[in-house]
Amino acid sequence: MPLRLEPPATETALRRFTTAERWIHRTTAVLMGIALLTAAFLYLPALAELVGRRRLLVTVHEWSGLLLPLPLLAGLVSRAFRADLRRLNRFGTHDRRWLSAALRYRTVPRPAPAGKFNAGQKLYAAFVAGAVLVMLGTGLIMWFTHLTPLLWRTGATFVHDWLALVIGVLVAGHLWMASRDPEARRGLRTGWVARAWARREHPLWEKEESRESAADAADGEPHP
Amino acid sequence: MRKDGTGAPVGRRVVLGMLGLGAAGVAAGGYLQNGLDGFLASVTAKDPTGLSGLLPGGQGFRFYSVAASVPHRSDTDYRLTVDGLVDRPTTYTLAQLKAMRPTRLVRDVQCVTGWRVPHYAFTGVRLADLLAVVGVRPEAKALSFTCFDGVYSESLTLDQARRPDMLIAYEMDDKPVTAAHGGPVRLYAAPMYFYKSAKWLSGITVTDHVQPGYWEHYGYDVDAWVGRSNGRDDAPTS
Numbered sequence: 468m469p470l471r472l473e474p475p476a477t478e479t480a481l482r483r484f485t486t487a488e489r490w491i492h493r494t495t496a497v498l499m500g501i502a503l504l505t506a507a508f509l510y511l512p513a514l515a516e517l518v519g520r521r522r523l524l525v526t527v528h529e530w531s532g533l534l535l536p537l538p539l540l541a542g543l544v545s546r547a548f549r550a551d552l553r554r555l556n557r558f559g560t561h562d563r564r565w566l567s568a569a570l571r572y573r574t575v576p577r578p579a580p581a582g583k584f585n586a587g588q589k590l591y592a593a594f595v596a597g598a599v600l601v602m603l604g605t606g607l608i609m610w611f612t613h614l615t616p617l618l619w620r621t622g623a624t625f626v627h628d629w630l631a632l633v634i635g636v637l638v639a640g641h642l643w644m645a646s647r648d649p650e651a652r653r654g655l656r657t658g659w660v661a662r663a664w665a666r667r668e669h670p671l672w673e674k675e676e677s678r679e680s681a682a683d684a685a686d687g688e689p690h691p
Numbered sequence: 692m693r694k695d696g697t698g699a700p701v702g703r704r705v706v707l708g709m710l711g712l713g714a715a716g717v718a719a720g721g722y723l724q725n726g727l728d729g730f731l732a733s734v735t736a737k738d739p740t741g742l743s744g745l746l747p748g749g750q751g752f753r754f755y756s757v758a759a760s761v762p763h764r765s766d767t768d769y770r771l772t773v774d775g776l777v778d779r780p781t782t783y784t785l786a787q788l789k790a791m792r793p794t795r796l797v798r799d800v801q802c803v804t805g806w807r808v809p810h811y812a813f814t815g816v817r818l819a820d821l822l823a824v825v826g827v828r829p830e831a832k833a834l835s836f837t838c839f840d841g842v843y844s845e846s847l848t849l850d851q852a853r854r855p856d857m858l859i860a861y862e863m864d865d866k867p868v869t870a871a872h873g874g875p876v877r878l879y880a881a882p883m884y885f886y887k888s889a890k891w892l893s894g895i896t897v898t899d900h901v902q903p904g905y906w907e908h909y910g911y912d913v914d915a916w917v918g919r920s921n922g923r924d925d926a927p928t929s
Contacts, residue, residue, distance in 0.1 A: 482846065504698030512754045512871070513728070514752070515753075515754040515755075515756070516754055516756075516760075516761050516871055517760075518759070518760075519756040519757065519759050519760055519761065520756075520758070520759055521755055521756055521757045522757050522909070523692065531819035538872060541710045544783065544813070545701055550696070553696045554695050555702050556700050556701070556702035556703055557695075557696050557698040557699065557700060557702070558698045558699050558700075558701035558702075559695065559697060559699070560698070561695075562698070562701075565856035582696075583695055584696030589701070589702060590701075590702075590705065592702065593701070593702035593703075593706055594705060594707050594709070595704055596712060597700075597706040597707075597709030597713075599711060599713075600706070600709070600713075601709055601710060601713030604710075604713060604714075604717075605717060607800070609715065609721070609804045609805065612803050612804065612911070617743040617805070617917070618721045619717055619718070619721075620718060620803075620804060620805035621721035621724060621805040621806070621807065622716060622719065622721050622724075622805070623717050623718030623805060624720070624724075624804055624805030624806055625717075625723060625724045625805075626713055626716035626717055626720055629716075630713070635759035646822055659802070668826065671695060671732070672695065
C-alpha cells in the first residue's frame with residue numbers, strides 16, 4: 468500500500484477510514500453475508516430442497532444473526548468510529564438538499580454537495596441498524612418458541628420474512644453501487660481515497676479536511 | 692458552512708421508527724398475513740414467471756428438512772415396517788395401505804415457528820386402524836416413528852396415536868404426497884405442530900415408553916398440541 472507510506476500522499480489522498488472502522492465493516496459484511504445466504508437456503512424452496520440440513524443451516528443462521536450487532540458495539544471504543552456514527556446520525560441542511568436533488572435526479576441530474584457521507588448513505592446505515600435490531604427481536608421470538616404465544620410467532624415470521632426480502636434488495640443495491648465505484652471500495656480496503664474523488668463525491672468533507680490540514684500546518688504540527 | 696455531524700438526529704429516528712414498526716408488525720402480522728395470503732395466492736395463480744411464489748406467504752407450505760437431500764422412494768419400492776410390542780409385526784406396501792379404509796381430514800396446518808396453511812386436506816389410514824390390525828400388547832405405551840431420510844424421528848403416546856385425527860397419509864390436497872412433502876407416505880398428526888407430522892415415514896415401533904423425536908432433543912415439546920402447548924386455543928387444527 469504505497470499510498471499509506473508516502474508522506475506527500477496527503478496532498479493527493481485523504482484518510483477516510485481507520486483500521487478499526489474497516490474491520491467493523493468487514494466483520495459486519497461477513498456476518499450479514501452468512502445470514503443472507505443461509506436465509507436463502509432456508510427460505511427458497513428450490514435451494515432448501517437442494518441442501519436440506521435444516522438444523523445446521525438454522526444454527527449457522529441464528530448465530531450469524533446474534534453476532535451481527537457485535538462488531539458495531541465493539542467498535543464503539545474507537546473514537547473515529549464514534550465520530551463517523553455521529554456524522555451518519557445527524558442530518559444537516561446539505562443532506563436535505565442532497566436528498567431532494569437525488570429525488571429530482573431524472574429531471575436535474577446534478578448531485579448536491581455531500582459531507583463525508585451523503586444522505587443516501589446515512590439513510591442506508593440507519594436502515595441497516597434498525598433492520599438488524601428488528602430481525603434480532605423477531606428471530607429470537609422464532610428461535611425460542613416458548614417465549615411468546617403462537618399469534619406473536621406468526622407476526623414475527625411475517626415481519627422477519629418481509630424485512631429479509633427488503634434487506635436482501637437493499638444489500639444487493641449496496642453491492643451494486645460499490646461495484647461501480649472502485650475508489651469507494653479502495654477507501655474501505657486501504658483506508659485512503661484520492662482527493663480528487665473526495666472533491667467530486669464528498670466535496671464538503673474534502674473542504675473540511677483541507678481546512679483542518681491547513682490549520683495543522685499553521686500550528687506547525689506534523690501531519691500523521 | 693456548518694460542520695458535518697450537526698443537525699437533526701434523523702438516523703436515530705429511523706432506527707426507533709423501525710423498532711416501532713417491527714413491534715406493530717409482530718402484533719398485527721398474524722392478521723396481515725392472512726389477508727395477504729389470499730391476495731398473493733390470486734397473484735401467483737396468474738403469474739407465469741413463478742417469481743411471486745417466492746414472496747413470503749402465498750405459497751403456503753415451506754420446505755423443511757433436516758436431511759442432506761430429498762430422499763426418493765417409488766410407490767412400488769415403498770415399505771412401512773410396524774414392529775416392537777405388537778402381536779403381528781408386519782411390513783406394508785403402499786398398495787396394502789391404500790387397500791385399508793381411507794380417512795380424509797381437512798384441517799389447518801400449523802408450524803411451530805408461525806406459518807400456517809389453512810384448510811388443507813390429508814388422506815390416509817388412521818393410525819388407530821393400523822394398530823388394531825397388528826395388535827398392540829398390553830405393556831405398550833408409545834410409538835416411535837423412523838423415516839427413510841435416515842435422520843428424522845418422531846414419537847406419540849399410544850393414547851395420542853389412537854385419536855381419530857392421526858393419519859398415515861399418502862395424499863395431500865387429494866393428490867399423491869410428493870417427495871418434497873415427504874411422500875410417498877408421511878405421518879399427519881393433525882392437532883399438533885407440523886414437526887410431529889414426520890415426512891418419509893418408513894417405520895413404526897411400539898415401545899413401553901416415549902422416545903423423543905428429532906426436534907424434541909432440541910427443546911421442542913414432545914406433546915406438541917397446537918391448542919394446549921405454547922398458549923393458544925386452536926379449534927381449526929383439532
